[in-house]
Amino acid sequence: MAEQKKLVAEITSMDEDFAQWYTDVCTKAELIAYSKIKGFMVIKPAGYAIWEAIQQHLDARFKATGVQNVYMPLLMPESLLKKEGELVNGFAPEVAWVTQGGSEPLTERYCIRPTSETVFSDFYSEDVHSYRELPRLYNQWCSVVRWEKETRPFLRSREFLWQEGHTIHATKEEGEERTQQMLNVYADFLSEDMAIPTIKGRKTDKEKFAGAEATYTVEALMHDGRALQSATSHFFGQKFAEAYDITFTDKDNTLKYAWQTSWGLSTRAIGAMIMVHGDNRGLVIPPRIAPIQLCIIPIQQRKEGVLDKAYELKEILKGFRVKVDDTDKSPGFKFAEQEMRGIPLRLEIGPRDIENGECVVVRRDTGEKITCSLDGIDATIGSLLEQIQKDMLEKARRHLEEHTYTAASKEEFEKLFAEKSGFVKAMWCGELACEEKIKEDYGVTSRCMPFAQEQIAGTCVCCGKPAKKMVYWGRSY
Amino acid sequence: MAEQKKLVAEITSMDEDFAQWYTDVCTKAELIAYSKIKGFMVIKPAGYAIWEAIQQHLDARFKATGVQNVYMPLLMPESLLKKEGELVNGFAPEVAWVTQGGSEPLTERYCIRPTSETVFSDFYSEDVHSYRELPRLYNQWCSVVRWEKETRPFLRSREFLWQEGHTIHATKEEGEERTQQMLNVYADFLSEDMAIPTIKGRKTDKEKFAGAEATYTVEALMHDGRALQSATSHFFGQKFAEAYDITFTDKDNTLKYAWQTSWGLSTRAIGAMIMVHGDNRGLVIPPRIAPIQLCIIPIQQRKEGVLDKAYELKEILKGFRVKVDDTDKSPGFKFAEQEMRGIPLRLEIGPRDIENGECVVVRRDTGEKITCSLDGIDATIGSLLEQIQKDMLEKARRHLEEHTYTAASKEEFEKLFAEKSGFVKAMWCGELACEEKIKEDYGVTSRCMPFAQEQIAGTCVCCGKPAKKMVYWGRSY
Numbered sequence: 001m002a003e004q005k006k007l008v009a010e011i012t013s014m015d016e017d018f019a020q021w022y023t024d025v026c027t028k029a030e031l032i033a034y035s036k037i038k039g040f041m042v043i044k045p046a047g048y049a050i051w052e053a054i055q056q057h058l059d060a061r062f063k064a065t066g067v068q069n070v071y072m073p074l075l076m077p078e079s080l081l082k083k084e085g086e087l088v089n090g091f092a093p094e095v096a097w098v099t100q101g102g103s104e105p106l107t108e109r110y111c112i113r114p115t116s117e118t119v120f121s122d123f124y125s126e127d128v129h130s131y132r133e134l135p136r137l138y139n140q141w142c143s144v145v146r147w148e149k150e151t152r153p154f155l156r157s158r159e160f161l162w163q164e165g166h167t168i169h170a171t172k173e174e175g176e177e178r179t180q181q182m183l184n185v186y187a188d189f190l191s192e193d194m195a196i197p198t199i200k201g202r203k204t205d206k207e208k209f210a211g212a213e214a215t216y217t218v219e220a221l222m223h224d225g226r227a228l229q230s231a232t233s234h235f236f237g238q239k240f241a242e243a244y245d246i247t248f249t250d251k252d253n254t255l256k257y258a259w260q261t262s263w264g265l266s267t268r269a270i271g272a273m274i275m276v277h278g279d280n281r282g283l284v285i286p287p288r289i290a291p292i293q294l295c296i297i298p299i300q301q302r303k304e305g306v307l308d309k310a311y312e313l314k315e316i317l318k319g320f321r322v323k324v325d326d327t328d329k330s331p332g333f334k335f336a337e338q339e340m341r342g343i344p345l346r347l348e349i350g351p352r353d354i355e356n357g358e359c360v361v362v363r364r365d366t367g368e369k370i371t372c373s374l375d376g377i378d379a380t381i382g383s384l385l386e387q388i389q390k391d392m393l394e395k396a397r398r399h400l401e402e403h404t405y406t407a408a409s410k411e412e413f414e415k416l417f418a419e420k421s422g423f424v425k426a427m428w429c430g431e432l433a434c435e436e437k438i439k440e441d442y443g444v445t446s447r448c449m450p451f452a453q454e455q456i457a458g459t460c461v462c463c464g465k466p467a468k469k470m471v472y473w474g475r476s477y
Numbered sequence: 478m479a480e481q482k483k484l485v486a487e488i489t490s491m492d493e494d495f496a497q498w499y500t501d502v503c504t505k506a507e508l509i510a511y512s513k514i515k516g517f518m519v520i521k522p523a524g525y526a527i528w529e530a531i532q533q534h535l536d537a538r539f540k541a542t543g544v545q546n547v548y549m550p551l552l553m554p555e556s557l558l559k560k561e562g563e564l565v566n567g568f569a570p571e572v573a574w575v576t577q578g579g580s581e582p583l584t585e586r587y588c589i590r591p592t593s594e595t596v597f598s599d600f601y602s603e604d605v606h607s608y609r610e611l612p613r614l615y616n617q618w619c620s621v622v623r624w625e626k627e628t629r630p631f632l633r634s635r636e637f638l639w640q641e642g643h644t645i646h647a648t649k650e651e652g653e654e655r656t657q658q659m660l661n662v663y664a665d666f667l668s669e670d671m672a673i674p675t676i677k678g679r680k681t682d683k684e685k686f687a688g689a690e691a692t693y694t695v696e697a698l699m700h701d702g703r704a705l706q707s708a709t710s711h712f713f714g715q716k717f718a719e720a721y722d723i724t725f726t727d728k729d730n731t732l733k734y735a736w737q738t739s740w741g742l743s744t745r746a747i748g749a750m751i752m753v754h755g756d757n758r759g760l761v762i763p764p765r766i767a768p769i770q771l772c773i774i775p776i777q778q779r780k781e782g783v784l785d786k787a788y789e790l791k792e793i794l795k796g797f798r799v800k801v802d803d804t805d806k807s808p809g810f811k812f813a814e815q816e817m818r819g820i821p822l823r824l825e826i827g828p829r830d831i832e833n834g835e836c837v838v839v840r841r842d843t844g845e846k847i848t849c850s851l852d853g854i855d856a857t858i859g860s861l862l863e864q865i866q867k868d869m870l871e872k873a874r875r876h877l878e879e880h881t882y883t884a885a886s887k888e889e890f891e892k893l894f895a896e897k898s899g900f901v902k903a904m905w906c907g908e909l910a911c912e913e914k915i916k917e918d919y920g921v922t923s924r925c926m927p928f929a930q931e932q933i934a935g936t937c938v939c940c941g942k943p944a945k946k947m948v949y950w951g952r953s954y
Contacts, residue, residue: 033604035596036557037587040550042600045615048546069525073517074589074620074636075573080513096552097577098589101635102570102624110514112551112575112589123510123519138522143551143619147579158578159551 011340013280018224025274026153029283029340039151039158043267046341049291050270051161055141057193057288058163058265061185067137067165072119074142075110080118084243087117090210094147096158112145117211117236117262120166121244128258131170131250135178139165154271155228155477162266168246168258172237175259179235182263183216186231194269195286195392196220196276197400198230199423199472201448206435213237219447219472221400222275225421227447227474230272233263271477276396277365283342284364286392287385294381295338296324299331299350309354313347316378320385339364344388345381365392404472408457410464413473417442423474425450427467429460438462438473447472488817490757495701502751503630506760506817516628516635520744523818526768527747528638532618534670534765535640535742538662544614544642549596551619552587557595561720564594567687571624573635589622594688594713594739597643598721605735608647608727612655616642631748632705632954639743645723645735649714652736656712659740660693663708671746672763672869673697673753674877675707676900676949678925683912690714696924696949698877699752702898704924704951707749710740748954753873754842760819761842763869764862771858772815773801776808776827786831790824793855797862816841821865822858842869881949885934887941890950894919900951902927904944906937915939915950924949 010028012020026032031047043051059069075098082088095111113119120138128136141163151157165182169175183200190196198218208215212234220230240246241257250256277284287293294317298310310324323343325334331348338346348360359377361370365388372380403422407413416424428434428446438461439445449469460467487505489497503509508524520528536546552575559565572588590596597615605613618640628634642659646652660677667673675695685692689711697707717723718734727733754761764770771794775787787801800820802811808825815823825837836854838847842865849857880899884890893901905911905923915938916922926946937944 033600035550036554036599037550037552040552042550043548045545045547048548051548052546068522069529070522071520071525071528071620071638073512073514073519074622075514075517077513094579096575096579096587098573099576100574100586102572109577110573119512122513127510143548145551161548 011280011282014223014278021278021280022271022275023153025278025282025340029342031270031274031283032153037158039148039156041153041157041159043161046291047270050273050285050289051267053289053291054194054265054269055163058185058189059141061189062139062163062165065137065181065185067139070138070140071142072113072116072123072140074113076113076116076119076122078109078111080122081111083118084121084211084240086239087211091115091146096145096147113142114144114146115262115264116140116142116144116164116166117240118244120262121240121246121260124168124258125244125246128168128246128248131248134170134248134258135167135174137165137167137178139163152271154267154274157267160267162264164262164264166260166262168241168260170248170250170256170258172259175237175261176235179214179216179233179261179263182261183218183231183233186233186263186265187218189265190218190220190230190269190272191393193286193288194273195389195396196230196272197393197397199400199448199450201450201472203232203448204435204446204471206432207446209234211236211239213239217448219423219474220272220276221403221423221474222272222477223278223399224275225403225475227423227472227476228268228272228275229447229476230269231263231265234261236260236262276399277392278342281336282340284392285342285344287344287389290342290344291321292323292341292343293321293385294323294345294347295334295343296322296347296349297331297334297338298324298326299348299353301326303351305354306349306351309349313349313359313374313377317381319378320381335362345384347381363388365395406456407461410461413461414442417444417473421475423447423472425454425456425470425472426461427457427459428469428471429463429465430468431460431463431465434460434462444473444475447474447476488757488759491700491755498755498757499748499752500630502755502759506819508747508751508760509630514635516625516633518630518634518636520638523768524747527750527762527766528744530766530768531671531742531746532640535662535666536618538666539616539640539642542614542658542662544616547615547617548619549590549593549600549617551590553590553593553596553599555586555588557599558588560595561598561688561717563716564688568592568623573622573624590619591621591623592739592741593617593619593621593641593643594717595721597739598717598723598737601645601735602721602723605645605723605725608725611647611725611735612644612651614642614644614655616640629748629954631744631751634744637744639741641739641741643737643739645718645737647725647727647733647735649736652714652738653712656691656693656710656738656740659738660695660708660710663710663740663742664695666742667695667697667707667746667749668870670763670765671750672765672866672873673707673749674870674874676877676925676927678927678949680709680925681912681923681948683909684923686711688713688716690716694925696900696951697749697753698880698900698951699749699954700755700876701752702880702952704900704949704953705745705749705752706924706953707746708740708742711738713737713739753876754869755819758813759817761869762819762821764821764866767819767821768798769800769818769820770798770862771800771822771824772811772820773799773824773826774808774811774815775801775803776825776830778803780828782831783826783828786826790826790836790851790854794858796855797858812839822861824858840865842872883933884938887938890938891919894921894950898952900924900949902931902933902947902949903938904934904936905946905948906940906942907945908937908940908942911937911939921950921952924951924953
């Protein structure tokens, strides 16, 4: 147990220093390593396997809605980026510029994609001619670069991995529908696969994406009560179509501008998973996303028959993602490692268990130890994994509910943010001035105007004028 | 048939202008589009789906040998790149340099990865300490940038997609074994999945990778008789370990340098597939890699029951990747399109076929039309796809054999390259001077020193001095 203690002792406690706990988990669970350039991280096998699982689940959900994958150039000429004013203003301060190719300086500088609206728009403008070719539902999985000042693994890095979908449509209705549809895909993916409940809503004009007509978001609540924007979906109207000349001949034989959307989810989702489910023993990965779902740990593995039994169990359980830890570390060390890495279940099997035809199964999420018969172990593991997935979502949902407060007045609003951490639902007049004042006074931002609106009060918590919208407010990552 | 003719007429004939035929296939089969930056291409859905299939097959083969995926930074500081002299000299003339991040000029310029030996080496130097942690078998799927002067889709572009494996080992033997093992993985993948036979061998010092001790290659022969290096595997010895200080404590408690390998396959493989299997009607994709294996084309689809039967067949054939082309184009147009896109099989089903309980199946590779009973169509399609896969490899193998010549003397060598296109096997003294002279005189390069050596003659075809190696020579892409 000494070894186990040692491994665990390396993590800071969540309650002591949440930010340090987060960084500790990222490195001790071997998800990432730092590189020589600030904000550029190495995603190690344990971290990348989670991203692969996310890709697999999300990509299947995309394809089920008719989305096709493509690959667009990494670089774009400055002149192309500059065609749409708002996007330039939003991104220009944080792009990386390439000024030299080989031994020759470039005549025009190229930026590394911070997002690909411009490149997709340029492509669509040449590729699409008729309503018959619409909609175009393209997505790419790639890395993007944004020169952030403050960086943290997964949450804010200068390079990150993501997917970006970019669609064009013949009608406004179709475009708006796709924007909502993809937001729902994200919300379903996050809750069903990652066990992360979210609030769905629309961003205020202040918080929306540069150049978007409307930005929709799914907001999750971390363990420390701070919000994390977990994915966004944007409706651009015809703004890019006009700037990049994306036109098509419609059924009525007239030339029209296309309607456009984009939507993205990044490796930030891994950060969300860590901060929603993790605990003081490390990572806790929901079973559907877990690269390894069950770790079999042989006890007294040198005793005859123990390792054979472990391999036999792995074979019986081949419908799941199973690993046998047959290294020469002590069982205690292996337990701590399995817990740190967030593997949903461990199965302990030793000589006495074999004699009794049973084994001990331990749940990572609750720590519960269950003695199971080896008969029907396949079904037992299957239903335990399902149960864990369900319980993790339920626990996160309870946390979200218990940390969502309601403020009807300025006093209540102030008091809540002074005393509590979490979301505060409150009414807003719709004016930018109030949004800015709230940010200045309390350090909180409007997270979204939820689709599920409630009439909490008649007046804005900031200025007291008639309220237009209920907003979720919070401190955010 | 007029429409079909029109679509087909857009491709240049292979025999007339092979280079133009190639470009035509890339664009007309909708694999790529050009972007605003020379050598940076858009990979469209039909092209990207082939890359996804390649990734899926190859990644499974990697993982079966214990390889794990990771993600390494896109950028590296110039100082890091410069640590290993040969690599810098090899790549510095063709890297893209980032000199500005956001609104600030950088104090040191960063290059976009042209390959990641340096980044992996830097990472391993900090991450590995003991023999217990070895081997490390990491791979990444990513894009790389090399500022090439001449560019062609898939074959030579300034940005391309690839995988790069980078491993470190405790012993030389293990490192050498891994280098060979991965070469075999590529050769097996290319022949079994992509139906592309290759010659396995070692590169001469002149042609090997910058910084490598040994480079191994799989060389394929294109339809026009030119060679294409389809994947490479490098053994670095301890060169990078010394430059980047990758050390570990061995079993005997002494500090040692690690042994290193790297190996890669890129979107070039798609170029190889096009030029090995394609014909004057367009692309021909081997069934295992084909994103769509069978296209069902309804005949007189407005007649009652025809479309229903097509969908029913799709359901029956759900074990395969099947598409029903129910658009309102004419059957002739659909045939031409399916042929252009290289879908291995098409199934034609019309009212009379339904009445007779049969359908017509047409092979893309041979053009053969087969009338098949609808009873047992599942098994029929399965065995046809297997047969096509086998026949495509066999055909390509025959082409390779028929275009591989043997030259015992200088005169034979000269005559062969004057009259034939393909590989010429000939003896070489091992001197760089002869290799350079052969390149200058005949425009051909040494493709590899094959593992399967033959004693064709006793003397070098260039200088007449005693021969050391049999070499495959050829014009290459």
